[in-house]
Amino acid sequence: MATAVGIDLGTTNSAIAVVEGGRPTVIASAEGSRTTPSVVAFTESGERLVGQLAKRQAVLNPRGTIYSAKRFIGRRFEEVDEEVRTVTFDVVDGPNGSVRFKVHDKLYAPEEISAQVLRKLVDDAGKYLGEKVREAVITVPAYFNDSQRQATKDAGKIAGLEVLRIVNEPTAAALAYGLDRKGHETVLVFDLGGGTFDVSLLDVGDGVVEVRSTSGDTHLGGDDFDRRLVDHLADKFKNDTGIDLRNDAQALQRLSEAAEKTKVELSSVTQTQVSLPFITADSSGPKHLTETVTRSTFEQITADLVERCLGPVEQAMADGKVSANDIDEVILVGGSTRIPAVQKLVRRLTGGKDPNMSVNPDEVVALGAAVQAGVLKGEVKDVLLLDVTPLSLGVETRGGVMTRIIERNTTIPARRSEVFSTAEDDQPAVDVVVLQGERERAADNRVLGRFQLTGIRPAPRGEPQVEVIFDIDANGILNVTARDKDTGAEQGITISESSNLDTSEVERMVTDAEANQAQDRRLREAVDARNTLDSIAHQVEKTLSDLGDNAPAHERARAEMLVSETREAVSDEAPVERVRELTDELTQVLNGLMAAQSSAPAPPPGGSSATASDDDDVVDADFDRV
Amino acid sequence: MTAQGDAANPAAGTGAGATPPASAPDRDIAELEDRWLRAMAELDNVRKRHSRELERQRAAERARVASVWLPVLDNLELALGHASDDPFAEGVRATLDQAVEVLARLGYPRHDATGVPFDPAVHEVVTVQDDPDAPPNAVVRVLRPGYGDLRPAAVAVSRQRE
Numbered sequence: 001m002a003t004a005v006g007i008d009l010g011t012t013n014s015a016i017a018v019v020e021g022g023r024p025t026v027i028a029s030a031e032g033s034r035t036t037p038s039v040v041a042f043t044e045s046g047e048r049l050v051g052q053l054a055k056r057q058a059v060l061n062p063r064g065t066i067y068s069a070k071r072f073i074g075r076r077f078e079e080v081d082e083e084v085r086t087v088t089f090d091v092v093d094g095p096n097g098s099v100r101f102k103v104h105d106k107l108y109a110p111e112e113i114s115a116q117v118l119r120k121l122v123d124d125a126g127k128y129l130g131e132k133v134r135e136a137v138i139t140v141p142a143y144f145n146d147s148q149r150q151a152t153k154d155a156g157k158i159a160g161l162e163v164l165r166i167v168n169e170p171t172a173a174a175l176a177y178g179l180d181r182k183g184h185e186t187v188l189v190f191d192l193g194g195g196t197f198d199v200s201l202l203d204v205g206d207g208v209v210e211v212r213s214t215s216g217d218t219h220l221g222g223d224d225f226d227r228r229l230v231d232h233l234a235d236k237f238k239n240d241t242g243i244d245l246r247n248d249a250q251a252l253q254r255l256s257e258a259a260e261k262t263k264v265e266l267s268s269v270t271q272t273q274v275s276l277p278f279i280t281a282d283s284s285g286p287k288h289l290t291e292t293v294t295r296s297t298f299e300q301i302t303a304d305l306v307e308r309c310l311g312p313v314e315q316a317m318a319d320g321k322v323s324a325n326d327i328d329e330v331i332l333v334g335g336s337t338r339i340p341a342v343q344k345l346v347r348r349l350t351g352g353k354d355p356n357m358s359v360n361p362d363e364v365v366a367l368g369a370a371v372q373a374g375v376l377k378g379e380v381k382d383v384l385l386l387d388v389t390p391l392s393l394g395v396e397t398r399g400g401v402m403t404r405i406i407e408r409n410t411t412i413p414a415r416r417s418e419v420f421s422t423a424e425d426d427q428p429a430v431d432v433v434v435l436q437g438e439r440e441r442a443a444d445n446r447v448l449g450r451f452q453l454t455g456i457r458p459a460p461r462g463e464p465q466v467e468v469i470f471d472i473d474a475n476g477i478l479n480v481t482a483r484d485k486d487t488g489a490e491q492g493i494t495i496s497e498s499s500n501l502d503t504s505e506v507e508r509m510v511t512d513a514e515a516n517q518a519q520d521r522r523l524r525e526a527v528d529a530r531n532t533l534d535s536i537a538h539q540v541e542k543t544l545s546d547l548g549d550n551a552p553a554h555e556r557a558r559a560e561m562l563v564s565e566t567r568e569a570v571s572d573e574a575p576v577e578r579v580r581e582l583t584d585e586l587t588q589v590l591n592g593l594m595a596a597q598s599s600a601p602a603p604p605p606g607g608s609s610a611t612a613s614d615d616d617d618v619v620d621a622d623f624d625r626v
Numbered sequence: 627m628t629a630q631g632d633a634a635n636p637a638a639g640t641g642a643g644a645t646p647p648a649s650a651p652d653r654d655i656a657e658l659e660d661r662w663l664r665a666m667a668e669l670d671n672v673r674k675r676h677s678r679e680l681e682r683q684r685a686a687e688r689a690r691v692a693s694v695w696l697p698v699l700d701n702l703e704l705a706l707g708h709a710s711d712d713p714f715a716e717g718v719r720a721t722l723d724q725a726v727e728v729l730a731r732l733g734y735p736r737h738d739a740t741g742v743p744f745d746p747a748v749h750e751v752v753t754v755q756d757d758p759d760a761p762p763n764a765v766v767r768v769l770r771p772g773y774g775d776l777r778p779a780a781v782a783v784s785r786q787r788e
């Protein structure tokens with residue numbers, strides 16, 4: 001089936017997303033970035049550039065580089081007076097009072113420019129998906145009128161796309177959060193991007209989304225915050241040195257980049273260092289800019305920008321006849337809503353409500369558009385709903401711990417197996433205890449069942465191979481089988497209640513595991529350390545008996561003493577430090593003995609025997625002797 | 627083994643016993659087979675997508691790690707611009723060359739040539755200059771070198787003549 005995409009056709013940047021495997025994901029551009037500048041350039045030599053490449057040559061070609069086409073699309077020339085003054089290219093009066101961009105004596109309609117951006121997005125997406133993209137959902141601001149919507153649709157047509165639907169940006173954001181599937185709610189969408197600010201109030205629920213009111217500021221965004229920081233840093237530097245960095249193209253470039261980086265950092269830390277060594281020089285030598293910027297300084301110099309968001313929010317609430325108490329959900333959209341002061345303002349205006357921001361705010365609109373495209377194409381209809389295991393499943397192994405075989409959240413049907421071995425020499429049978437849960441200690445988990453596999457041929461510990469297979473079918477019925485690889489003997493159990501836990505029980509078990517995570521990890525480490533120590537002691541004993549009289553007397557005495565200490569430490573469950581200490585000492589002794597062994601004339605020992613237990617995936621199981 | 631055989635028998639028995647819709651189980655089998663094939667195909671596609679995605683993530687992560695070192699390189703280079711030609715500065719210069727070489731080996735060759743025509747694939751114009759000696763649209767000065775796909779060179783370009 002042909003894939004339909006969702007496109008956030010932005011003023012500054014655009015993004016494209018697709019539903020893959022039931023989930024929407026943003027597709028990176030050919031240049032590897034998740035957004036593409038909404039910029040198109042016509043060069044002197046007649047070349048056409050779109051996106052990042054167009055933006056890079058803007059300074060050289062200010063009259064041939066078209067940006068912000070979205071501010072002009074579907075509008076009449078007489079309406080765009082203000083906008084015309086803020087751009088570097090020529091905007092002229094077109095047929096029937098429409099808007100045209102004039103580049104090298106040719107006229108372009110805004111929708112033709114937007115079409116170029118759309119073309120680039122779908123071409124790049126097509127390369128990623130390995131198929132041509134023909135259908136799309138495109139988003140527009142909620143305040144766009146019919147003519148602006150129609151022109152955006154035309155842009156899609158010019159780009160060779162079938163536009164399945166034009167969707168409001170705030171609506172797409174609500175779809176990305178799946179709010180339409182919930183009951184009736186009033187939702188405030190707060191969108192502060194790079195250069196524009198939009199507020200919308202939505203009525204959402206039962207599969208329908210309606211816009212109650214909208215407001216905003218078409219010239220307010222993250223770029224304004226950047227400029228404040230540039231000025232702050234440049235002013236300080238000028239005070240200290242008398243040099244204005246804003247007059248030096250190279251210095252200004254570095255300063256602008258540093259300002260945005262600083263702003264972004266201050267969203268997660270409360271202070272950061274701007275370091276621009278060798279930023280400039282005068283007769284006295286090189287000059288460096290190093291400055292600590294705190295979040296509170298940043299908040300001071302941008303306080304009025306944040307306050308400018310207040311009016312439009314109040315306006316939208318008044319127009320929608322909604323008070324702070326009526327708002328059920330708040331959604332943050334646009335990269336600039338990551339600024340803590342902005343979030344604080346939103347909370348203040350909505351009665352302290354925690355806003356939704358778990359979906360990346362600069363991608364949420366494109367993601368929601370992709371969801372809409374998926375729904376329109378019926379892509380979500382035919383997916384087989386697959387179950388998952390609510391909790392991990394495993395067996396009890398040596399030291400009373402749980403060894404997981406199927407991790408929680410594994411999609412079923414599933415089959416996993418692991419090979420275990422015996423813990424004692426000549427152990428004739430193993431007990432398989434089937435466990436469910438997330439805790440490390442076997443006793444803290446639920447026992448689903450137990451059985452015994454008997455008839456294991458006498459062999460040194462660690463040698464028999466018992467394969468334990470866990471198989472869960474689509475109905476959640478668990479079959480556990482243990483098979484002796486040597487004799488082929490097998491034993492098993494069928495457990496049908498592995499999946500019929502109610503959600504609160506599952507939640508309790510997961511929360512328990514989280515709460516006890518640190519303690520459980522220590523327990524696991526201790527058991528693992530003791531098991532390691534026990535294996536080494538066992539090897540030392542074996543080597544000693546292999547060596548017989550060839551073992552140097554003092555080495556033997558020391559080894560025997562350490563082995564008996566080890567037995568004590570293991571049975572007393574000695575602290576990890578003590579266990580590690582003994583492990584180190586015993587390892588040394590073992591190395592010494594093995595050296596003696598290889599120089600001794602005695603029967604050639606299996607040099608590999610020392611490492612056999614680590615060689616493959618064999619886990620020593622705590623199989624009680626019968 | 628035997629249990630499986632037993633379970634299959636009664637099902638086969640009822641299927642054969644019903645007279646007219648002999649095609650019904652056939653249809654079921656066909657549908658199940660179709661679903662199974664689709665599931666296998668989807669699995670295969672997921673696997674392919676995953677390996678492609680892994681490749682992409684690896685490249686992106688390498689680029690991210692390499693990028694954060696660029697300012698360090700830039701500053702070292704700016705510092706050397708103020709150094710004289712003593713053996714100490716020579717040594718530091720050799721160190722810088724080494725770093726540039728490392729980046730080239732990682733797949734990010736340096737772009738710092740002047741006199742070449744402006745190319746948006748590797749250059750970003752920061753400023754435009756009048757330079758009667760240079761052809762129009764040529765790189766007359768490199769304000770900051772570029773490195774492969776990590777970053778275009780920031781350049782000054784000679785003005786286009788109208």
Ligand SMILES: Nc1ncnc2c1ncn2[C@@H]1O[C@H](COP(=O)(O)OP(=O)(O)OP(=O)(O)O)[C@@H](O)[C@H]1O
Binds near residue numbers: 013192264267338339
């Ligand atoms: N962590 C952050 N903290 C503060 N600002 C951020 C953060 N991350 C991104 N930004 C800012 O978000 C802005 C970009 O946001 P976004 O991608 O939503 O804008 P856009 O869609 O291109 O703009 P517009 O919608 O106005 O056309 C930039 O100004 C960027 O610096």
Ligand SMILES: [Mg+2]
Binds near residue numbers: 010011194334
């Ligand atoms: Mg935006």
